Amino acid sequence: TSNKATTPIVSLHNTSKHYQQVEALKNINLQLDAGEVLGLFGHNGAGKTTMMKLILGVIEASQGDVRIFGVDPQSKQAWHSRRQIGYLPENVSFYDHLTGLEVLTYFSRLKSVSKQQVIALLEQVGLTAAMKRKVKTYSKGMRQRLGLAQAFLGEPKLLLLDEPTVGLDPIATKEFYQTVDALKSNGASIILCSHILPGVEQHIDRAMILSGGKQRAMGTLSQLREQASLPVTIHAQG
Numbered sequence: 001t002s003n004k005a006t007t008p009i010v011s012l013h014n015t016s017k018h019y020q021q022v023e024a025l026k027n028i029n030l031q032l033d034a035g036e037v038l039g040l041f042g043h044n045g046a047g048k049t050t051m052m053k054l055i056l057g058v059i060e061a062s063q064g065d066v067r068i069f070g071v072d073p074q075s076k077q078a079w080h081s082r083r084q085i086g087y088l089p090e091n092v093s094f095y096d097h098l099t100g101l102e103v104l105t106y107f108s109r110l111k112s113v114s115k116q117q118v119i120a121l122l123e124q125v126g127l128t129a130a131m132k133r134k135v136k137t138y139s140k141g142m143r144q145r146l147g148l149a150q151a152f153l154g155e156p157k158l159l160l161l162d163e164p165t166v167g168l169d170p171i172a173t174k175e176f177y178q179t180v181d182a183l184k185s186n187g188a189s190i191i192l193c194s195h196i197l198p199g200v201e202q203h204i205d206r207a208m209i210l211s212g213g214k215q216r217a218m219g220t221l222s223q224l225r226e227q228a229s230l231p232v233t234i235h236a237q238g
């Protein structure tokens with residue numbers, strides 16, 4: 001029997017991370033399955049970025065385990081698994097003087113993605129007409145969709161999106177998530193960090209709420225509403 005079908009995409013088991021005195025994450029437990037979209041909610045400083053970094057293998061857990069596709073992301077054997085992750089950091093910036101096509105071509109070389117796939121991806125994110133324009137002429141929404149295309153190069157099995165719609169107006173936000181929905185139809189799992197719920201809720205399967213590095217709640221939105229855990233996050237806007 002194949003182990004692959006049952007191996008979670010990401011699993012954290014009693015995972016903690018501290019920076020000197022700061023407990024950025026404490027006893028986090030998560031199992032993300034194939035095709036699942038997890039919303040990760042919390043105020044600034046709640047530990048969301050730290051969780052992304054642990055999954056990427058950029059930092060090491062202080063306690064507990066981190067696994068991506070069943071392996072420790074810090075281990076040498078994880079090189080293949082790490083290539084299966086697409087990452088859109090918060091406040092991503094591109095070379096303003098390159099065109100959208102040039103930006104994506106540059107990143108595509110790092111991932112051995114063909115020009116044809118680059119062109120197809122630009123179309124999927126709605127940037128075909130703008131691909132020969134310099135990025136400095138792009139709106140915020142267009143930049144974020146270029147960021148999404150960059151994260152999606154090579155069809156990763158896991159996408160990490162950190163606050164992807166901060167500063168976008170409601171229409172650009174909607175367009176961004178519609179693009180995410182279209183891209184994920186290939187079965188990718190997604191972790192979507194946000195400090196607000198509106199605009200995100202219809203795009204996620206489950207949510208984890210972090211505050212002060214602790215996992216306050218985890219479940220589907222209706223489960224969380226029943227536990228009255230959600231207002232914490234909704235009020236995080238103000």
Ligand code: ATP
Pocket residue numbers: 019020022023024042043044045046047048049050051
């Ligand atoms: P934001 O949305 O502002 O990025 P976040 O939820 O992503 O917030 P983290 O960046 O993970 O939060 O930070 C969690 C806590 O860990 C914060 O108190 C932060 O100040 C602290 N922290 C993060 N990185 C370091 C570091 N390298 N050294 C010391 N403390 C850190």
